Amino acid sequence: MTDQNDGTADVAHEPPTATSTSNEEIQRAGGLDDSEAPAPSTTSSGELATRFADPGLPAHTYRRSDIDPAAAKRREREVAALFGLSTLGTLLFIVAYFAVKPADASPSELIARVGLSTKLLGLGLGLSLFCIGAAAIHWAKTLMPDDEVVGVRKPMRSSDEDRREAIAALKEGAAGAGLGRRKLIRNSMLGALAPLGLLAIIPLRDLGPLPGAKLTGTAWKAGKRLISDPAGHPIKAADVPIGGVVHILPEGIEKMEHRLNEEAKATAILIRLAPEDLTRQRADRKGWDVSGIVAYSKVCTHVGCPVGLYEQQTHHLLCPCHQSTFDVERNCAVIFGPAARPLPQLKLTTDSEGYLVAAQDFDEPVGPSYWERG
Amino acid sequence: MATLEQRAGNAANEIDERFGSANFVKRSARKIFPDHWSFMLGEIALYSFIILLLTGTFLTLWFTPSQGEVVYEGSYVPLHGLTMSEAYASTLRISFDVRGGLIIRQIHHWAALIFAASMFVHASRVFFTGAFRKPRETNWLIGVGLITLTIIEGLLGYSLPDDLLSGTGFRIAEGVLLAIPLVGTYLSFFLFGGEFPGEDLIPRIYTMHVLLLPGIFLALITAHLMLVWYQKHTQYPGPGRTEKNTVGYPFFPVYTAKAGGFFFIVFGVTTLLSAFATINPIWLFGPYTPTQVTAGSQPDFYMGFLEGVLRLFPNWEIQAWGFTLPLNVLIPTLVIPGLLFTSMALYPMIERWVTGDNSEHHVLDRPRNVPTRTGLGVMAITTWLILLAAGANDVIAITFHLSINAITWFFRIAIFVVPPIAYVVTKRICLGLQRRDRDLVLHGRETGRIVRLPNGEMIEVHEPISETERYKLTAHQVPEPIQLEPSTDTNGIPRRRVLASKMRARASRFYFEDRVPPPTPSDTHELESSGHH
Numbered sequence: 001m002t003d004q005n006d007g008t009a010d011v012a013h014e015p016p017t018a019t020s021t022s023n024e025e026i027q028r029a030g031g032l033d034d035s036e037a038p039a040p041s042t043t044s045s046g047e048l049a050t051r052f053a054d055p056g057l058p059a060h061t062y063r064r065s066d067i068d069p070a071a072a073k074r075r076e077r078e079v080a081a082l083f084g085l086s087t088l089g090t091l092l093f094i095v096a097y098f099a100v101k102p103a104d105a106s107p108s109e110l111i112a113r114v115g116l117s118t119k120l121l122g123l124g125l126g127l128s129l130f131c132i133g134a135a136a137i138h139w140a141k142t143l144m145p146d147d148e149v150v151g152v153r154k155p156m157r158s159s160d161e162d163r164r165e166a167i168a169a170l171k172e173g174a175a176g177a178g179l180g181r182r183k184l185i186r187n188s189m190l191g192a193l194a195p196l197g198l199l200a201i202i203p204l205r206d207l208g209p210l211p212g213a214k215l216t217g218t219a220w221k222a223g224k225r226l227i228s229d230p231a232g233h234p235i236k237a238a239d240v241p242i243g244g245v246v247h248i249l250p251e252g253i254e255k256m257e258h259r260l261n262e263e264a265k266a267t268a269i270l271i272r273l274a275p276e277d278l279t280r281q282r283a284d285r286k287g288w289d290v291s292g293i294v295a296y297s298k299v300c301t302h303v304g305c306p307v308g309l310y311e312q313q314t315h316h317l318l319c320p321c322h323q324s325t326f327d328v329e330r331n332c333a334v335i336f337g338p339a340a341r342p343l344p345q346l347k348l349t350t351d352s353e354g355y356l357v358a359a360q361d362f363d364e365p366v367g368p369s370y371w372e373r374g
Numbered sequence: 375m376a377t378l379e380q381r382a383g384n385a386a387n388e389i390d391e392r393f394g395s396a397n398f399v400k401r402s403a404r405k406i407f408p409d410h411w412s413f414m415l416g417e418i419a420l421y422s423f424i425i426l427l428l429t430g431t432f433l434t435l436w437f438t439p440s441q442g443e444v445v446y447e448g449s450y451v452p453l454h455g456l457t458m459s460e461a462y463a464s465t466l467r468i469s470f471d472v473r474g475g476l477i478i479r480q481i482h483h484w485a486a487l488i489f490a491a492s493m494f495v496h497a498s499r500v501f502f503t504g505a506f507r508k509p510r511e512t513n514w515l516i517g518v519g520l521i522t523l524t525i526i527e528g529l530l531g532y533s534l535p536d537d538l539l540s541g542t543g544f545r546i547a548e549g550v551l552l553a554i555p556l557v558g559t560y561l562s563f564f565l566f567g568g569e570f571p572g573e574d575l576i577p578r579i580y581t582m583h584v585l586l587l588p589g590i591f592l593a594l595i596t597a598h599l600m601l602v603w604y605q606k607h608t609q610y611p612g613p614g615r616t617e618k619n620t621v622g623y624p625f626f627p628v629y630t631a632k633a634g635g636f637f638f639i640v641f642g643v644t645t646l647l648s649a650f651a652t653i654n655p656i657w658l659f660g661p662y663t664p665t666q667v668t669a670g671s672q673p674d675f676y677m678g679f680l681e682g683v684l685r686l687f688p689n690w691e692i693q694a695w696g697f698t699l700p701l702n703v704l705i706p707t708l709v710i711p712g713l714l715f716t717s718m719a720l721y722p723m724i725e726r727w728v729t730g731d732n733s734e735h736h737v738l739d740r741p742r743n744v745p746t747r748t749g750l751g752v753m754a755i756t757t758w759l760i761l762l763a764a765g766a767n768d769v770i771a772i773t774f775h776l777s778i779n780a781i782t783w784f785f786r787i788a789i790f791v792v793p794p795i796a797y798v799v800t801k802r803i804c805l806g807l808q809r810r811d812r813d814l815v816l817h818g819r820e821t822g823r824i825v826r827l828p829n830g831e832m833i834e835v836h837e838p839i840s841e842t843e844r845y846k847l848t849a850h851q852v853p854e855p856i857q858l859e860p861s862t863d864t865n866g867i868p869r870r871r872v873l874a875s876k877m878r879a880r881a882s883r884f885y886f887e888d889r890v891p892p893p894t895p896s897d898t899h900e901l902e903s904s905g906h907h
């Protein structure tokens with residue numbers, strides 16, 4: 001790195017000792033030796049200046065350790081003690097590493113043992129590092145020179161001469177390459193360079209398949225039994241008491257090829273409402289329940305969190321992510337929060353053995369909205 | 375036997391003969407660094423980044439970036455028999471089976487929080503003191519870039535362990551991608567390698583988290599520091615400090631010792647914090663499954679404001695011509711943050727346009743002396759804090775037994791009402807402080823001593839302040855608003871760009887109309903001649 005604009009001190013100085021340098025000398029070196037001499041409060045003609053004069057750097061005050069060798073010696077010992085403490089910290093770390101082994105702990109003691117190991121290792125390492133830092137700073141603050149030094153600062157702008165020379169050099173180079181004259185080369189070069197970015201972007205195409213219709217269907221099909229999640233049992237209507245809630249998935253999902261992808265779309269919740277709580281259901285959803293048992297997609301229509309919190313008294317489903325609230329009495333219409341659409345409903349029926357099954361897949365895409373959703 | 379000095383001299387000779395380094399060392403060792411506690415904020419950010427590199431590298435030795443499924447049989451018995459990703463299983467292994475693994479994980483996570491927090495505070499310092507002014511606009515831009523990347527890097531990082539909490543973060547990210555018009559579903563399928571959650575995400579974000587983004591961080595941080603070195607540090611106003619000098623300590627040894635020592639302090643404190651304060655105990659959350667979520671889940675704090683906008687924004691969605699535009703997701707997560715970060719990035723240019731000030735600035739502003747800027751800054755921070763709090767509205771509701779709906783509505787109104795109030799109040803406070811400074815210069819400090827004048831009047835004795843203090847209080851400039859140029863020039867020919875100059879005059883009035891100019895020697899002179907006190 002070339003650093004023409006260097007900020008080295010324009011005053012070389014020895015570390016101050018009470019005998020070698022006086023306060024005034026340092027102040028003169030520091031305060032006044034810069035390019036801008038402080039303006040006097042009154043100008044020569046006797047008019048009042050518009051600004052107060054800069055009195056220059058305040059006088060340097062000495063620390064005890066600068067003047068009293070005994071104090072300096074004490075500071076030196078403190079610094080050494082801190083470095084020594086750091087070494088102790090390192091030792092503690094090493095001892096703790098070999099002495100406290102979580103692997104030997106019984107299962108019930110595991111958490112306690114890992115906690116102990118973490119505390120001891122952290123204490124050792126922390127002490128070791130902190131004390132090095134504390135020692136260095138104590139050393140710098142009490143024993144290294146603490147008089148402020150003044151460096152010059154030149155403006156960032158180059159001199160006019162440098163600028164002229166730089167422009168001349170560029171012009172000369174450009175003329176040599178003939179960029180202005182040889183249009184054919186310039187244009188074909190641009191033509192070659194400009195599309196290079198495509199070579200980086202095109203291979204990204206194979207990052208994933210195209211969406212196609214994948215977002216519209218789920219693993220629910222007509223006749224698929226509802227199984228409880230995570231237990232995995234099929235469910236009979238009679239097994240669900242009024243007010244009962246079961247998290248559900250379609251039967252056989254655990255054997256599907258991309259199990260988690262399928263679960264992420266098919267996850268649903270089943271709730272049994274009392275007959276009097278069903279009066280406000282939409283007309284076109286008549287017959288979607290089985291004796292008051294309704295099922296809804298659990299994928300929030302906001303940005304997709306599982307809507308898992310059911311309030312018994314109000315019959316509200318609440319999304320824990322951003323608190324969208326859906327009213328189960330009204331087909332999970334949004335009554336609060338940032339979600340814009342009701343949770344899709346799963347039409348239910350029972351099979352020949354009396355188990356709850358889906359009558360069909362969801363009749364709309366589940367989850368967050370997207371452009372092509374319609 | 376050669377003395378230490380001789381041996382060092384020989385080594386230095388060998389090096390200089392090859393690299394010609396003496397010239398650089400000569401200039402660098404005595405380079406002056408101004409000192410102030412607030413200059414340590416950027417250092418904290420730098421050091422926590424180094425801590426992240428060190429601890430992150432350790433974590434990579436045992437972490438398995440894979441969503442391949444395994445059945446857990448490790449030391450942590452409560453999760454035995456559960457199907458989980460290798461990423462989660464390996465994070466459990468780091469926590470329980472690798473000695474010192476948990477402390478390294480905790481240091482890594484705490485360092486990430488400290489990294490983000492120190493950057494926010496550092497940026498605020500730069501803003502309120504005007505350190506972003508010419509010639510340092512580039513470093514401001516780099517800083518805005520670093521903050522943006524930190525939010526992304528942090529999201530990627532805490533998604534890696536693939537626990538229930540972190541998976542939820544990417545579920546939300548999927549919803550955000552889907553909301554983008556036209557290409558949303560494609561972007562989402564490309565990121566996840568198909569449908570959510572797929573099996574490609576963890577390996578992909580792993581590469582971004584440990585290679586791509588750290589590389590960019592390293593490049594940006596290096597550029598940032600080189601500019602600080604080359605343009606030299608700013609300094610606070612005070613006697614002896616001018617636009618043409620730097621007052622401080624030489625790089626070697628004082629600054630080296632202080633800065634080097636401070637690195638160890640930051641590392642030590644982060645380690646002690648991590649030893650005693652558990653963070654992200656992923657074994658309590660369980661492995662990720664898309665069918666479950668924990669209530670009251672909170673992202674790391676640097677994501678909080680995004681969570682807040684997402685929670686507050688009304689549920690608007692447009693459906694027309696067979697297409698859906700989910701404004702309820704698009705605006706809070708992409709449009710609003712985009713606008714916030716763009717205006718933050720452009721602020722130095724905007725202020726330069728308003729002030730028409732094209733000169734270099736190396737002496738910092740005292741925040742009170744630039745009331746409008748300070749007010750705007752406090753307004754921005756207030757907005758950020760309200761959003762942060764709104765992002766925890768459920769936690770607030772549960773802690774204080776309040777209705778979540780009421781709290782949400784409170785924040786929806788507060789976000790429009792409180793920041794302007796914060797602006798006005800801050801500006802008033804700044805002007806008040808300026809007036810107090812003016813009084814101090816003109817009338818001195820109250821001593822509490824009451825004397826009785828011969829005519830019986832009781833007055834309090836005021837003690838004049840020192841020259842040094844007086845200079846500090848009067849060294850700044852207070853610009854006057856730019857006057858609107860007449861719409862025709864001196865020859866009566868209509869000027870062009872009248873609208874721009876009108877806007878500029880108006881903006882300038884907004885900035886500088888309320889002004890408390892620093893007292894001048896003539897002010898004190900007048901006071902003295904009028905026989906006051």
Ligand code: HEM
Pocket residue numbers: 423426427429430431433434437465468479482483486489524527528530531532533534535583584585588591653654
């Ligand atoms: C620059 C800023 C960085 C930030 C803000 C950051 C943030 C995070 C966070 C919040 C986590 C989650 C930790 C947990 O609680 O489990 C994490 C995990 C991880 N990070 Fe970083 N990180 C950064 C840099 C790095 C670097 C440079 C590396 C490697 C060279 C790295 C490697 C890892 C690994 C392997 C994990 C997963 C292991 C685990 O969770 O236990 N990180 N990161």
Ligand code: FES
Pocket residue numbers: 300301302303304305319320321322323324337338339
């Ligand atoms: S994901 Fe459900 S409210 Fe946001």
